[in-house]
Amino acid sequence: MNAKLLVPSALRPAARRVARAFRPVRHVAPLCGPDLRARVEVVRACPVGEAGRPFDVTLRVTNHSPLPVGPEGTHPVGVLARWSCATGAACDPCDGFAPLPRAVYPGESVTAVFRAPAPGYLGDYVATFALGQRGGPSFEAVGPAARFDVNVTHPFDAGFNYLDIYSKADLGRDHWSASGPPSAAEFERLKPIKLDLLKKLGLTPDGRLLDVGCGTGLLAAAAEAYLSDRGGYFGTDLAPEAVEFCRRTYRRPNFRFAVNGMTTVPAPDAAFDAVAFYSVFTHTYPDETALLLAEAARALAPGGVVFADVFTSPLVSRSAGSRYAVEVNRDHLLRLAALAGLSAEVVQALPWVGPATREFFAFRRK
Ligand SMILES: C[S@@+](CC[C@H](N)C(=O)[O-])C[C@H]1O[C@@H](n2cnc3c(N)ncnc32)[C@H](O)[C@@H]1O
Structure with missing residues (x-):
């Protein structure tokens, strides 16, 4: 029997709508x-x-x-x-x-x-x-x-932890890759470059240098040949193996090394003309960075300078990333520095990944 005959004509539009709503999906053209x-x-x-x-x-x-x-x-x-x-x-x-x-x-x-x-x-x-x-x-x-x-x-499987890296490293055979450089030649090449940046910021041979996150002593080696006996070097690192390696390797009497905590540095107050964080804030989260900046401000002698490189990105509100590489928002970093009583100046910038930049900061007491 014809279905139309079963539906009174007044109800047919509604019936058509119901039928349309329940027919199988068969769009071959865009719906509009x-x-x-x-x-x-x-x-x-x-x-x-x-x-x-x-x-x-x-x-x-x-x-x-x-x-x-x-x-x-x-x-x-x-x-x-x-x-x-x-x-x-x-x-x-x-x-x-x-x-x-x-x-x-x-x-x-x-x-x-x-x-x-x-x-x-x-x-x-x-x-x-x-x-x-x-x-x-x-x-x-x-x-x-x-x-x-x-x-x-970063992808969740990009686990990265310096304590692990140093505990598994054989520093007698390879003392460079645990702290970053892929080859001994690159470790050597970076020594004068890293020292020169500090010299440009005012480090003199008689200067007192605190190197937080000293690793296996890239900067210690460069400073060994630069600092006079009136100057001094104090290297600290999270990893006991790195500190032990440095103690064995850099043996001038005015060179000392110590293990430090994640956010505490065992350095005396107002004792240093320069405090360096080379490739350290690239691995610390902003709360940790803020506390380390406060430690640096405390250890800084009048007129001294804190130096640090940081990955900054305009895509980040405060921070993103893992210990492998932490990216921060520059304004947020400057706010943290201000809370530690430090003003900041960008002294160099290099491209990093995508829109992120590796910025080198000089921080001074306000
Ligand atoms: C990329 S390496 C750089 C080493 C050295 N500064 C250089 O430029 O060759 C980073 C170093 O920072 C150390 N580190 C990371 N977080 C630290 C922290 N909160 N305090 C001290 N050292 C830290 C690591 O153990 C590692 O040796």
Whole structure:
């Protein structure tokens, strides 16, 4: 029997709408029109993501349009992920599309894990999720936009820890790579370069130098040939193996070495003309950096200078990264320095990864 005959003519438009809403999804062209509406809500997401690795987020998607939508057809419907930088800085686009797991009928919701690409660089980002079609118009959002703050850091398996590195190193055979340089030649090449930067900031042969994070003595070796007997060198490091190596290797009477804590330096007050943190703040988190800056300010003689290199990035609100490399926001670093009573001046800058820079700072008492 003809179905039309069963439905009174006045009810036929409504019946047509109901039939349309429940027919199988078969879009072969983009959906369009003012009726494309959906609500997307974040159910669960991790506030930390891994640079360049997929980011999983659990979303609830409710279809508020009069059509069923789904992953089928030439313009599959799914979740569009958009990333922007929380600091307002421009960042590389890495928008993604993840199709719905199944058809969603009008008024119906689906909750599923969607996988989005994550930005390639460390930073603080806002991820925004909306329903859309690959190659077609997006759906109008019903309710607030689904957004989530994500601190993007190094891949979680990039474990890095100096205490581990030195405890496993054979410093008698290779004393350079544990502290960074990939070869003995590079370790040698860097010695005069690192000392010269301090000389430019005013270190004289009679100067008293505190080298925090001295490693296996790259700067100690350069200072051994530069400082007079009136000057002095004090090297400290977290790693007892590095300190022991330095004690055995650099034996001038006015050269001393000691182990220091993560945020404490066993140095006397106001005893040093220069305090160096070479490639140390590149491995400490801002709270630790702030405490080490306060220690340096305490150990600094009047007119002295604190020197440190830091990775700064405009994509970072305060900090991002792991002990392998910590990137900070420059303004945040300057605020921390000010809290330690120090003013800061950038004396050199080199490119680092992506938009990040390796900046060399001279800090002085205000
Ligand atoms: C990249 S190496 C640089 C070594 C040396 N400053 C140089 O320029 O060759 C970093 C060193 O800092 C040390 N370090 C890391 N955090 C530290 C901290 N909170 N206090 C003292 N040393 C630290 C590590 O053990 C390591 O020896």
